[in-house]
Amino acid sequence: ENPVLSEATQAAILELPSEDVALLLESLPGEPRLKVWALISAEERGDVLFEMHDDARRHLINDMEESDLRSMAARLSPQELVELNELIPPKLYSRRLKLMSLKEQTAVNTAMRFEDDQVGRNIDSDFISISEGLTSQQVMRLLRQWEFPSHTDLLCLVNEEGLYAGSVQLTDLFNAHPQQQIKDLKMEDDPAVRADMHMGEIADLSYQNHHAMMPVVDEADHLLGRITSQDILGWVQTEAENQLLQQAGLSEDEDIFAPVKRSAKRRAVWLGINLCTALLASWTIGLFEATLEQVVALAILMPIVASMGGIAGSQTLTLAIRGLALGNLSSSNARIMFRKEILVGLLNGIVWSLVIGIMAGLWFRQPAIGFVIGAAILVNLIFAAMSGVIIPLVLDKFKIDPALSGAVILTTVTDVIGFFAFLGLGSLFLV
Amino acid sequence: ENPVLSEATQAAILELPSEDVALLLESLPGEPRLKVWALISAEERGDVLFEMHDDARRHLINDMEESDLRSMAARLSPQELVELNELIPPKLYSRRLKLMSLKEQTAVNTAMRFEDDQVGRNIDSDFISISEGLTSQQVMRLLRQWEFPSHTDLLCLVNEEGLYAGSVQLTDLFNAHPQQQIKDLKMEDDPAVRADMHMGEIADLSYQNHHAMMPVVDEADHLLGRITSQDILGWVQTEAENQLLQQAGLSEDEDIFAPVKRSAKRRAVWLGINLCTALLASWTIGLFEATLEQVVALAILMPIVASMGGIAGSQTLTLAIRGLALGNLSSSNARIMFRKEILVGLLNGIVWSLVIGIMAGLWFRQPAIGFVIGAAILVNLIFAAMSGVIIPLVLDKFKIDPALSGAVILTTVTDVIGFFAFLGLGSLFLV
Numbered sequence: 001e002n003p004v005l006s007e008a009t010q011a012a013i014l015e016l017p018s019e020d021v022a023l024l025l026e027s028l029p030g031e032p033r034l035k036v037w038a039l040i041s042a043e044e045r046g047d048v049l050f051e052m053h054d055d056a057r058r059h060l061i062n063d064m065e066e067s068d069l070r071s072m073a074a075r076l077s078p079q080e081l082v083e084l085n086e087l088i089p090p091k092l093y094s095r096r097l098k099l100m101s102l103k104e105q106t107a108v109n110t111a112m113r114f115e116d117d118q119v120g121r122n123i124d125s126d127f128i129s130i131s132e133g134l135t136s137q138q139v140m141r142l143l144r145q146w147e148f149p150s151h152t153d154l155l156c157l158v159n160e161e162g163l164y165a166g167s168v169q170l171t172d173l174f175n176a177h178p179q180q181q182i183k184d185l186k187m188e189d190d191p192a193v194r195a196d197m198h199m200g201e202i203a204d205l206s207y208q209n210h211h212a213m214m215p216v217v218d219e220a221d222h223l224l225g226r227i228t229s230q231d232i233l234g235w236v237q238t239e240a241e242n243q244l245l246q247q248a249g250l251s252e253d254e255d256i257f258a259p260v261k262r263s264a265k266r267r268a269v270w271l272g273i274n275l276c277t278a279l280l281a282s283w284t285i286g287l288f289e290a291t292l293e294q295v296v297a298l299a300i301l302m303p304i305v306a307s308m309g310g311i312a313g314s315q316t317l318t319l320a321i322r323g324l325a326l327g328n329l330s331s332s333n334a335r336i337m338f339r340k341e342i343l344v345g346l347l348n349g350i351v352w353s354l355v356i357g358i359m360a361g362l363w364f365r366q367p368a369i370g371f372v373i374g375a376a377i378l379v380n381l382i383f384a385a386m387s388g389v390i391i392p393l394v395l396d397k398f399k400i401d402p403a404l405s406g407a408v409i410l411t412t413v414t415d416v417i418g419f420f421a422f423l424g425l426g427s428l429f430l431v
Numbered sequence: 432e433n434p435v436l437s438e439a440t441q442a443a444i445l446e447l448p449s450e451d452v453a454l455l456l457e458s459l460p461g462e463p464r465l466k467v468w469a470l471i472s473a474e475e476r477g478d479v480l481f482e483m484h485d486d487a488r489r490h491l492i493n494d495m496e497e498s499d500l501r502s503m504a505a506r507l508s509p510q511e512l513v514e515l516n517e518l519i520p521p522k523l524y525s526r527r528l529k530l531m532s533l534k535e536q537t538a539v540n541t542a543m544r545f546e547d548d549q550v551g552r553n554i555d556s557d558f559i560s561i562s563e564g565l566t567s568q569q570v571m572r573l574l575r576q577w578e579f580p581s582h583t584d585l586l587c588l589v590n591e592e593g594l595y596a597g598s599v600q601l602t603d604l605f606n607a608h609p610q611q612q613i614k615d616l617k618m619e620d621d622p623a624v625r626a627d628m629h630m631g632e633i634a635d636l637s638y639q640n641h642h643a644m645m646p647v648v649d650e651a652d653h654l655l656g657r658i659t660s661q662d663i664l665g666w667v668q669t670e671a672e673n674q675l676l677q678q679a680g681l682s683e684d685e686d687i688f689a690p691v692k693r694s695a696k697r698r699a700v701w702l703g704i705n706l707c708t709a710l711l712a713s714w715t716i717g718l719f720e721a722t723l724e725q726v727v728a729l730a731i732l733m734p735i736v737a738s739m740g741g742i743a744g745s746q747t748l749t750l751a752i753r754g755l756a757l758g759n760l761s762s763s764n765a766r767i768m769f770r771k772e773i774l775v776g777l778l779n780g781i782v783w784s785l786v787i788g789i790m791a792g793l794w795f796r797q798p799a800i801g802f803v804i805g806a807a808i809l810v811n812l813i814f815a816a817m818s819g820v821i822i823p824l825v826l827d828k829f830k831i832d833p834a835l836s837g838a839v840i841l842t843t844v845t846d847v848i849g850f851f852a853f854l855g856l857g858s859l860f861l862v
Contacts (some may be wrong), residue, residue, distance in 0.1 A: 007432070008770035017639060017815075019638075019639050023757065023759055026757075026759045027758075027759035027760070027761070027764055028764070029764065029767045029771075048705055069732060071560060079447055081792050099596070119722060123579075126683070135780075144605060144606055147602075148600075148602030150584070150641035150642060150643075151584065151641065151642070151643050151660075152584065152602065153581070153583065153584060153643060154583065169579075170601070171578075171579030171583065174574055174575060174579070175575055175578075190590065196767055202666070204644060206664065207450075207661060207664055207665055208448060208450050208659060208669070209505070210582065211581060211582070212581075212582050212584060212643035212660060229582075229643060229660040229661060229664060229700060230637070230638060230641060232664060233634070233637065233638055233660060233663060233664050233667065234638055236664065236668055236671070237634065237638070237667055239671070240670070240671030240674070241753060241756075241757075243671070243675070244674065244675075244749060244752070244753065244834075245749055245750075245753065246747075247749070248742075248745050248746045248749035249742070249746065250746055250749060250750065254750060256754050256759065256760060256764075256768050257771065260774040260775055260778060261778070262780050263771070263775045264774075264775045264778035264782075267743070267746050267775065267779060268779055268782060268783070270742065270746065271739060271743060271779060271783055272783075274739065274742045275735070275739065275783070275786075275787065277738070278735040278738040278739065279735065281734040281735075281738075282732055282734055282735055284733050285730065285731045285733075285734070286731045289727055289731065292723075292727045292730050292731070293724075293727045296720055296723045296724045296730075298727075298730075299716065299723050299727075299730035299733070300716045300717045300720065300723070301713055302712050302716075302733070302734075303709050303712040303713055303733075303734075303737070303846065304706070304709040304710065304712075304713055306734070307705060307709040307712075308702060308705065308706065308709065311679075311680070311701065311702055311705045312698070312702060314679050314703065315679045315680065315681055315698050317679075318675060318678070318679035318689060319681065319685060321675070322672060322675065322676065323687050325672075326456035326457075326672075327454060327456065327458075328454055328455075328457045328687065329458070329687060330458070333458055333459070333460065336460045336688065337687050337688070339766065340460075340687075340688060340691055340694070343691040343695075344691055344694045344695045344698065347691060347692070347695035348699055348702060351695075351699060352699070352702055352703075352706070355706075356706065359656070377434055377715050387488060388579070388736055403675075415734065430740070
């Protein structure tokens with residue numbers, strides 16, 4: 001049945017941890033991918049899908065027989081059920097949910113109240129909460145009977161109404177007197193976070209607060225679960241990857257081996273957007289048709305003007321986007337950055353307009369061409385610097401992520417201004 | 432002395448944690464930055480510098496008086512001394528080192544044996560190691576006398592020769608019988624990592640192994656320290672930021688408010704590299720000077736051909752770079768991706784060459800122009816897809832980071848091929 005996979009290979013695959021199986025599956029195209037998938041047991045399949053990107057998940061799930069899908073769904077953990085909820089038929093989703101313990105059902109329903117990027121969606125319900133009325137000795141006795149989940153360095157306390165009442169460091173408990181009230185050991189800086197916070201905010205907090213986990217509460221101080229530094233690390237890594245993909249107009253779930261038609265359709269959208277911006281550039285050039293007919297050197301040198309502007313502008317843009325993300329750029333100091341970037345643009349503009357101007361003048365044996373391209377580059381670099389600061393600030397004001405669309409808008413601006421300056425000056429001085 | 436800062440502001444700044452002071456300093460230009468810096472005590476200054484980017488650090492250190500610098504250096508922690516070693520005069524560095532405890536000196540000297548991106552450089556020497564000859568009760572008694580560092584969920588064991596002998600989960604110790612030998616509690620999957628590993632590898636491991644820390648050993652099994660999930664989170668966040676900056680040819684340490692001259696000089700290099708690629712494009716256009724003189728429509732439409740190729744190619748490139756980084760693209764499956772991407776390029780090439788061909792034909796009322804640009808776009812999109820796979824694989828083979836230079840090379844290729852195809856076809860069919 002599996003002519004491609006030797007017995008040794010099959011055995012090796014079954015030994016792999018689920019993260020590695022996920023990676024292996026994503027590294028394989030259509031047929032071999034399905035063959036490896038067939039080896040994975042119904043128990044492990046949920047774990048493996050949990051670690052994969054959406055496209056590859058969909059590929060495997062769509063190919064599964066009804067009965068296989070049912071037996072996989074019946075074994076999903078609460079976290080897996082939440083993560084895969086959109087890919088699993090609603091009937092199997094609710095059947096699985098009904099068969100869970102009450103605690104697990106609550107965990108799933110809680111997570112589903114939040115968006116993907118909110119803390120509540122990413123919480124872990126496997127944690128230890130303790131009534132705040134106990135002594136340290138009583139707590140120690142309790143703990144000896146339980147299994148500790150990984151990344152446990154805090155105990156969460158709940159009061160008589162069942163609301164979150166603070167956290168105790170496991171290590172403080174270690175060092176406490178047996179008769180000491182557990183609530184006296186509460187940390188002064190409460191590490192709890194709100195479930196409706198964005199994961200990005202949490203990442204910064206987690207880096208600052210030096211704990212392996214943070215309790216998560218809702219607006220009424222119900223303790224919903226915890227978030228571990230591992231969950232946060234996973235989210236930060238995925239985010240970084242997504243940002244790079246988004247810059248190229250790709251979906252975060254893009255599968256290297258997705259069907260050609262689907263990939264082509266998705267990418268076509270980005271090509272279409274880009275075509276509009278390229279048409280703007282062409283339209284600008286078209287305004288100077290008569291000039292180009294007379295001075296063909298302008299057509300030859302056009303790409304240099306546009307590309308110098310695009311590069312200089314994207315440098316400023318990247319700095320501004322980083323500043324906005326880290327929080328050290330805001331409207332209060334934007335004017336200072338604006339002024340500085342214009343000066344940088346001016347300096348580089350002078351240097352490179354001289355270099356390129358002299359080169360172009362010699363190439364076409366016509367000093368006026370050198371003057372025209374030099375002036376156009378100077379103008380374009382200054383406008384590029386201004387746009388590099390203004391565009392991300394404006395997008396940010398309108399709550400649009402500048403990392404996503406900033407570069408497209410910027411290059412449109414630098415293309416149009418570059419061509420306009422270059423061909424406009426050309427029509428004044430060279431015709 | 433501080434006319435800008437009110438007393439209330441000063442008090443508020445002194446209350447901030449060092450990470451926020453660092454961010455505040457990086458958000459301020461020259462003068463105000465130095466004013467806030469003057470408020471920070473010699474004790475806290477090391478903490479604050481530790482959290483900053485190199486450029487801003489240098490700005491502050493260069494402005495400090497000899498005596499201030501000396502008193503700050505004398506208070507640096509081992510980790511701070513390592514991090515700031517290049518910015519502090521060698522005399523102050525060795526004076527500080529000499530005044531440290533033997534344990535701290537070892538920590539500094541160990542870290543300095545490794546490169547920035549190696550685990551050894553980023554280790555934390557604040558951890559608990561225990562002789563493997565003890566019983567669980569003896570260990571518990573010892574632990575009660577010590578303070579636990581944050582992120583402690585493992586105890587590291589050392590044998591009689593002082594070599595690393597395995598790790599015990601704190602939670603297993605909790606549940607153990609008092610007379611049990613600590614070495615019987617050793618974890619089966621040893622979580623230790625080698626100090627010469629790259630931080631990127633560790634990030635993946637840390638995500639998989641579910642611990643808040645990992646012991647770090649050298650090639651002879653000496654226990655050098657530990658690395659916490661927090662250290663790793665910090666590194667991953669910085670790396671993600673750096674990758675975005677590098678794509679724009681910026682240094683990771685670039686300061687928004689760096690002096691204009693220094694910024695201009697640094698960015699000039701990237702502009703110069705880019706100029707060479709733009710010159711190649713111009714040179715390609717120059718080959719068809721005679722054609723352009725006769726058909727000015729070609730000059731007007733040129734940017735469309737180049738930009739469609741650039742966008743399509745960078746989509747493929749980004750996917751390939753992600754595949755290489757995640758490890759699901761290698762020479763064994765590259766051919767499959769190559770074939771798939773060519774088909775995607777072909778499909779989108781057909782669609783967009785029809786759209787653009789018809790548009791251009793109508794715009795210039797000349798069907799032949801539509802045919803020429805359509806054919807050129809088809810050719811360019813297919814070559815773009817091929818280059819998007821081949822370029823990163825070749826760079827990777829030569830150990831060059833494709834995320835750094837891939838995009839520049841790719842757009843050079845798509846520009847040259849696009850112009851060559853477009854103008855070449857134009858000179859065949861339109862003249």
